[in-house]
Amino acid sequence: xxxxxxxxxxxxxxxxxxxxxxxxxxxxxxxxxxxxxxxxxxxxxxxxxxxxxxxxxxxxxxxxxxxxxxxxxxxxxxxxxxxxxxxxxxxxxxxxxxxxxxxxxxxxxxxxxxxxxxxxxxxxxxxxxxxxxxxxxxxxxxxxxxxxxxxxxxxxxxxxxxxxxxxxxxxxxxxxxxxxxxxxxxxxxxxxxxxxxxxxxxxxxxxxxxxxxxxxxxxxxxxxxxxxxxxxxxxxxxxxxxxxxxxxxxxxxxxxxxxxxxxxxxxxxxxxxxxxxxxxxxxxxxxxxxxxxxxxxxxxxxxxxxxxxxxxxxxxxxxxxxxxxxxxxxxxxxxxxxxxxxxxxxxxxxxxxxxxxxxxxxxxxxxxxxxxxxxxxxxxxxxxxxxxxxxxxxxxxxxxxxxxxxxxxxxxxxxxxxxxxxxxxxxxxxxxxxxx
Ligand SMILES: Cc1cc2nc3c(=O)[nH]c(=O)nc-3n(C[C@H](O)[C@H](O)[C@H](O)COP(=O)(O)OP(=O)(O)OC[C@H]3O[C@@H](n4cnc5c(N)ncnc54)[C@H](O)[C@@H]3O)c2cc1C
Numbered sequence: 001x002x003x004x005x006x007x008x009x010x011x012x013x014x015x016x017x018x019x020x021x022x023x024x025x026x027x028x029x030x031x032x033x034x035x036x037x038x039x040x041x042x043x044x045x046x047x048x049x050x051x052x053x054x055x056x057x058x059x060x061x062x063x064x065x066x067x068x069x070x071x072x073x074x075x076x077x078x079x080x081x082x083x084x085x086x087x088x089x090x091x092x093x094x095x096x097x098x099x100x101x102x103x104x105x106x107x108x109x110x111x112x113x114x115x116x117x118x119x120x121x122x123x124x125x126x127x128x129x130x131x132x133x134x135x136x137x138x139x140x141x142x143x144x145x146x147x148x149x150x151x152x153x154x155x156x157x158x159x160x161x162x163x164x165x166x167x168x169x170x171x172x173x174x175x176x177x178x179x180x181x182x183x184x185x186x187x188x189x190x191x192x193x194x195x196x197x198x199x200x201x202x203x204x205x206x207x208x209x210x211x212x213x214x215x216x217x218x219x220x221x222x223x224x225x226x227x228x229x230x231x232x233x234x235x236x237x238x239x240x241x242x243x244x245x246x247x248x249x250x251x252x253x254x255x256x257x258x259x260x261x262x263x264x265x266x267x268x269x270x271x272x273x274x275x276x277x278x279x280x281x282x283x284x285x286x287x288x289x290x291x292x293x294x295x296x297x298x299x300x301x302x303x304x305x306x307x308x309x310x311x312x313x314x315x316x317x318x319x320x321x322x323x324x325x326x327x328x329x330x331x332x333x334x335x336x337x338x339x340x341x342x343x344x345x346x347x348x349x350x351x352x353x354x355x356x357x358x359x360x361x362x363x364x365x366x367x368x369x370x371x372x373x374x375x376x377x378x379x380x381x382x383x384x385x386x387x388x389x390x391x392x393x394x395x396x397x398x399x400x401x402x403x404x405x406x407x408x409x410x411x412x413x414x415x416x417x418x419x420x421x422x423x424x425x426x427x428x429x430x431x432x433x434x435x436x
Contacts, residue, residue: 003027004165006343007150009137011037012047014310014327015170016119019129020067021335022166025343029129030162032152034136037120041078041113046172052200052286052318053231053243054112058085058105059413060325063332068122072108075118079236080110083217085408086401092267093221094391096398103405105412109217111235115324140167140180140306146344147305165305166344172311178294186302190295194369194377196317198288201252202243204281207234211276212269220270224371228252228261229319232273240277245319248374254283291317291369291377293362297351305344309334314358317365325413329357364417389429393420396432403432 006026008015011033022029035044043051056064065072076082083089086103123129134155141149141161149163169177178189207213218232227250233241244252244261253261262271292315296308310327333353337346366380371387380386397404406425409415419425 001025001027002165005030005163006166006168007032007162007164008168008170009150010046010170010172010310011035011120011131011133012170012172012310013116013119013324014172014312014331015168016116016123017064017067017327017331018168018170018309018334019123020126021331021338022168022343023126023129025338026166027128029126030164031123031129031131032135032137032150032162033131033133035133036155037131037133041111041117043113047116049286049318050112050116051284052112052202053233053241054115054324055233055321056108056115057321057325057412058107060328061108062414063325063328064119067331068119071118071122074122075108075110075114078110078114078118080108080114081215081234081236082106083109083215083234085412086405088216089219090216090269091219091221092265092270093219094223094394094398095266096395097267098397098404098407099399099401101401101405103408105405105408105414107412109233109235111241114236137171137176140303142184142303145303147303167306169306169308169312170310173292173315175308175312177308177312181299181302184303187299190298192293192295192378193290194317194366194375195290196247196288196369196372196375197249197290198317198319199246199249199252200243200286200288200318201245201254201283202241202286203254203279203283204235205232205240205242205274205277205279207238207240208276208278211273213240213273213276218270218273220265220267222247224373227372230258230262230270232270232277239280242274242277244283248372255279288315288318291315291362291365293358296347297355299351302347302351304347307334307343307347307350313354314362316361317369320365320368322361322365322413326357326361330354333357360417392429392433396429399435400428400432403428 005028006022008031011031019029035046085105087100091098135152139151140147147167153159220230222229227247229245231243235241246252316322369375370383397407
């Protein structure tokens with residue numbers, strides 16, 4: 001432990017996780033969060049996306065548990081529903097339902113606000129971490145190429161300065177850093193955008209006695225050119241989070257129109273389940289026009305004493321549920337590097353290592369994005385061939401539970417995507433598709 005101070009900008013998932021890692025090295029860690037943080041689960045302005053469907057992939061959950069031992073149990077106490085993804089998901093895609101099988105690949109389902117609140121409560125117990133809420137970060141203080149602190153403004157205060165030895169930017173998609181760099185004569189951060197134009201609409205429904213759901217999560221994935229998908233996700237308090245997503249500007253139906261839409265699906269279960277539920281909230285809309293990647297690693301110059309993390313690097317397609325897990329993996333890299341390097345002087349090696357995580361998540365998401373010919377952006381390698389094979393995997397998983405189990409392991413990121421391309425697995429896919 002040194003006698004230094006680290007400042008973390010943003011009290012989202014990334015900021016909270018990083019605070020745990022830095023608290024072992026820095027005498028004082030200060031999280032600056034612009035929103036008011038209440039003593040209850042909340043969806044707040046700076047994280048309005050937290051009101052939408054979120055699934056915490058097993059890889060991310062394992063990291064949370066690694067840093068905050070027992071948090072899985074606390075999430076369950078908070079109402080999170082444990083579910084074996086191999087057996088607990090009723091997933092319709094490519095003309096059929098995935099063959100279920102108990103896999104032991106358990107994950108937790110809950111509203112996103114429960115995850116954030118449970119994590120924040122754990123961070124609040126770390127003695128050398130202070131969370132300054134209702135405090136907006138305004139500017140960085142730079143001296144001779146090193147960040148020496150930040151300028152902030154509290155709800156009822158004038159602007160003031162906080163000095164520090166390290167600043168981490170965890171302010172998410174809207175980060176001021178790219179503009180700040182440009183305004184201070186650093187090179188421009190190269191960006192890549194992939195236009196997907198997804199609209200999410202989400203509401204809470206109660207599960208009623210006698211419904212058909214059996215505790216399962218139901219997912220209907222649209223097959224291009226279809227553009228509307230639905231998730232009915234069991235969450236805390238015997239409720240469902242119902243999310244309807246429209247790709248490429250398709251307007252997701254809600255209320256009676258949603259029931260009409262479900263009635264026309266090739267599988268009647270979606271209609272039967274939702275019509276046995278009671279709507280408890282209005283639908284809330286969130287739009288994701290594009291996925292965004294920022295290539296900090298290509299910069300020839302970057303200030304010392306400063307590092308970005310989480311969604312500042314990359315906004316993945318939410319439809320693939322990787323964002324939190326990507327943040328978790330980035331924090332693991334940061335932890336590993338600060339054991340050997342001075343955190344205030346390691347941006348080059350940090351960016352180099354982070355790229356591997358970002359590439360893994362971004363590429364997996366990119367193939368999916370280009371299932372639609374309307375998607376605009378840089379296509380990944382051999383996209384048509386890979387996507388044809390992915391369709392074959394999905395169809396095989398509708399017939400063979402072991403194919404589905406492998407697909408689940410890759411989807412929750414506990415196995416590498418390359419596993420889907422091993423010759424024995426490819427043979428299994430081929431054989432399943434040959435069966436009637
Ligand atoms: C619709 C939608 C659905 C998603 N679904 C999933 C999913 O199923 N699974 C999954 O893993 N991921 C999902 N994601 C992605 C996931 O939500 C993000 O990757 C994750 O929230 C990133 O966390 P973060 O802490 O990096 O950024 P954020 O969550 O954006 O947090 C940034 C924080 O910084 C604060 N802040 C911003 N500016 C300032 C400032 N100037 N001063 C002080 N504080 C500031 C904000 O208030 C906020 O608290 C989804 C995203 C969206 C949009």
